[in-house]
Amino acid sequence: MAAISTASSQKDTHSFFARLKRVTKSYTFRVVIQGIVTIWLATTFTFFLIRLLPGNPISIKIDQLMQQGYTLEEAENQAATLYDFNPDQPVLEQYIVYLGKLLRGDLGESITSAGTSVSQQILRFLPWTLISVGTGLFISFSLGMLLGIMIAYWRGGLLDNVVTALASVLSGIPDYVFAILIILVAGVQLQLFNVGEMRGGVNPNIEAGFTLEYIASIIKHAFLPITTYVLATIGVWTLSMKSSTIATLGEDYINVAKARGLSEWRILTAYVGRNAMLPLVTRLAISIGFVLSGSVIVERYFEYPGLGFQLARAVGSRDYTTMQGIFLVITVAVVVSNILADLMLSWLDPRVTLEEK
Amino acid sequence: MSNVVLSVKNLSMSYLAARGRVRAVNNVSFDLHAGETLAIIGESGCGKSSLNLTLIRQLPTSAKIESGQLLYTKRDGQQLDILQLSKKGLQKFLWSEISMVFQGALNALNPVIRISDMVYDTGKAHGLSKAESRKQALDLFEKVRLDPMRVFRAYPHELSGGMRQRVLLALALLLRPQVVIMDEPTTAVDILTQRSILEVLKELRRELNFSILFISHDLAIAAEIADTIATMYAGEIVEIGPVYEVFYHPRHAYTLSLLDAAPRLSVGAEELHSIPGSPPDLIEPPAGCKFHERCRLATDICAHTVPPIEIFNGNHRVSCHHHQIVRKEREEVIQS
Ligand SMILES: Nc1ncnc2c1ncn2[C@@H]1O[C@H](COP(=O)(O)OP(=O)(O)OP(=O)(O)O)[C@@H](O)[C@H]1O
Ligand code: SF4
């Protein structure tokens, strides 16, 4: 009897459907499918949306050329030879061609800078955005958590009052306002730095390489965008961490840990900190999306050569393929950061299991 | 009787609230002997948990211990006053001499770390090596009838309520304290789990010989586990004595009302009588006997004069003006 049942259950776990069921329930499978669907939806949405913008690459170029004194006919001819883009091709056809190429990993060529592939452009601009947005978020998340936990511990004190007031004000101001304020107040009024010199990702006169001078220049140029991102997001992190820490401090297991004689440091890190940061981790992924979209304007103000800067330029000239490429990268970044947040959460909180039982 | 481990003398504590001072512990005195189990009974809000937290000085910052002494005698005979301990001194003292199983214990374990880490943390704070902590814990898990290795490696959410409760019990005994305070250790679990925890507790007590300060709403459980019963009302201990004395020959009208309201202990009584009203406001408690507004035996004197403390048979302490009537009533009920 027993032998039969194990034999049949063994057969069961090896059958095609059993295996399929296990695969479809696995976290990796779920995430991959979700990711693909999200990316496809976002891609489709942006593909049609950007074509709803008034004008197209050719008409924009014609406008520009005419402003430079060309006649309409001259401008039309010139634009047609400059750009490999046919505005009369049906949008649906364009979409199908685009998807087909995308499946093969081909993002196409930039419409307005002929001869440059979109992937090349992205590779050139992505690192700057990764450096500035990544560092900015990292600093503001860590600093916000630290401040939040500190003012929660010493709540009611001077530090708490000052930091809470400041954080509330900061959290209400959008990032581009910080960018403008930094340029106008710190750059122009106070002359703390030379606005012109801070443009670009790095000083072009310094030879690229793994040298101190080059790295220092990168940091110097990334400083303003990073400061902007930190200022724009740190308020929310600080306030969330404060309320989360206060809630955690009221938990029974904290009181018990104190009675058990644990050191303050151990309680602060493994008992308070780790529990209090859980809700913030889930919000990290959303925040990455926000900061990335904010970078479009912020990078333009600082003329920082990241994806956002490039996107603004592409929108201006209706460079559809470049826009599509950049939106795709942003979507992928958000999807990936969601996965990372999941992984981090499951690592921090044993109650969160990624695999469904 | 055996040696006194903890002697509480005239202990008073209050919380500072918006309306004034909440006098949650009022002039409480009692002795806890080695190996003795003292159960504190009383309605919700009578100050049972407040008393416990005062004993181990784990009160919120709004609380103030106003007076009293907490004389503790270590195993080597050395005496100290818990209220005089420095912060560091208290940190070392707690858990190695007096430990506690908190009320609402299901939330008493840190959800993000393993049971083993909580064991190591506790051991480390008191100078135990990892190996020693582990050995002690596995031994205790065995004693509380848990699967030692599985539980040791588990996260709290992987354990049932009853298992967690037993883990907490084991954790409380990790450093072999002389006194364990238990605040309603069985209220959060079902009745069968309750039973098995009580069995385990009795076994442990026999084997390891520690004293217990046991708090319970449930008089039947108190009667089963305790050697001594203390009735608490409005922050005061109004009656204390051997379990048999207090339950069969109570001398305080409040204890009597509690017994009449308890399903399983209402000896002979046909029906249960709940106590009208609720415990008084501890900011401005009533004059005289604090129970007089709800007491069916109350007379004029109860409303004006605080009842004196009287001692019967050497160890049965009561403060009730009409203790003779109480005793007589009970006697009649038992005889009928
Ligand atoms: N932190 C606090 N601040 C102010 N008042 C408090 C505080 N904690 C408790 N109290 C008050 O002290 C009184 C005694 O509360 P306590 O928790 O000691 O009662 P208890 O007998 O343990 O009740 P229960 O059986 O419900 O646990 C109550 O009136 C309560 O409202
Ligand atoms: S003193 Fe009076 S009011 Fe108080 S319990 Fe005794 S009989 Fe009741």
Ligand SMILES: [Mg+2]
């Ligand atoms: Mg209580």
